Amino acid sequence: MSSSRARAGLLQICLAGVLWGTGGLAVQVVRDHAPLSVLTISGWRTGLAAVVLLAAALVAGRLGEVRRLLRARPGRVAVVGLCTAAYQALYFASVVLVGVTVSTVVSLGLAPVLLVARDAVVARSRPRGVLPVLAALTGLVLVSTAAGPGETGPTPVLGVLAAVASGTAYAAATALGEPLARGSDPLALTAATTTVGAVGLVPVALLLGGPAGTSDPVALAVLVYLGTLTFALAYALLYAGLRTTSSSAAVVATLVEPVTAGLVAAVFLGERLGVLGVAGMVLVLSAIASLPRAGRAGRAGARGLPASGPVVGGPPGTTA
Structure with a gap:
């Protein structure tokens, strides 16, 4: 994989x-402006995205690719x-339940840790290149703390459990989406997975989310x-x-x-x-800047060539 393709893939993930x-x-x-719950907003967000993506796939002539992807890999896409x-x-x-700070640190911070561990298990070696990951996670803590120091929610235990589940789902979606992305059209893949997500989430939002519209x-x-x-x-x-970037590098980049x-x-x-917030941003961006070299090393390892370790050197959790 060329250096320019690696940088382009990393830039796309950073833009996301x-x-x-x-x-x-x-x-x-x-x-x-409207008494909508976060669950309802999430349902709207996913449902609208599915409609937009299916319309774009129709205009671009990619609906056939969406159907082929669903037939070929229905379980993984789902x-x-x-x-x-x-x-x-x-x-x-x-x-x-627990507040913005804890939710952000646990949800976004858990994903790179899980994927670093997965890479080490797959490679059957000790994790390497963890310093950039630690720098990114430290920056995440500083940024999140500066954004909402002292914030806490009414049910912290349930909130932390929800954040852990969120981070785990984020890591799983990114890791399982990586091999799909390498062999699929990005628009078709996004349309397929988003439509499945909307089918799962929108009914739940309608049943449990309170007012459905505005x-x-x-x-x-x-x-x-x-x-x-x-x-x-x-x-x-x-x-x-993800076509040119590993899932473990991607979750660091999305920080x-x-x-x-x-x-x-x-x-x-x-x-x-504040000073801590700015320092945290610098740490996160410095970690992301080291990703292209790690990405090339990881790709060499994936081809069976010697590599320096899992592709973590140097980021959907989502605060949205």
Whole structure:
């Protein structure tokens, strides 16, 4: 794999993280204008994304590829789609139960740890290249703490369990989506997995989410933004990037999400980042900057050639 392809894939995944990072503010705007629960918003987001992606696949002549993918790998596509829907809903639930800081650190921080461990087991060797991962996780803690110091929810134990489940589902969706991405059209793969996720999540949102809709134009416009950009486009970018980037590297790269969320909060909400927040952002971005070399080493190992270790050197959890 060429260096330029590795960098392009990493950039696509980082852009997905940037889009996810704007979702927190978007959800807040929706809740300011309409009495919708986070579960209902998540259902809207996934359902709208599925409609947009299927329409795009129709226009681009990719519906046949979507059908072929569903016939060829129905189990894996279903698991990836349902895990994708589950981890965002579980993350939202965790935020309500335990607060933003703990939810973000546990949900987003657990995924790279799980995938580092998986890579070590697969390679049958001790984990290597963990320093960039530790740097990214330390940065995540600093950014999250600076964004919401002292925040806590009413049911911390259930909240932490929900965050652990969210992070596990995030890691599973990324790891299982990586081999699909390498042999599939990104638009077709995103349309297939998102449609499955919508079929699983929307009925749950209708049954348990409270009010199902709103007539407020601002809320509706932001819901469309959440579905089209922070979901449909973001996941298309993620799967496109996974064609040249390992899943363990991808979950580190998507830690640009809380960095973006912190910057958005500072610009639009007047929140102060502080020294710790800025230091955390620098750590996360430095870890991401070291990914291309690690990605090339990991690809060599995947071809049966000597490699320096699992592809973690140097990131959908989602704060949206």
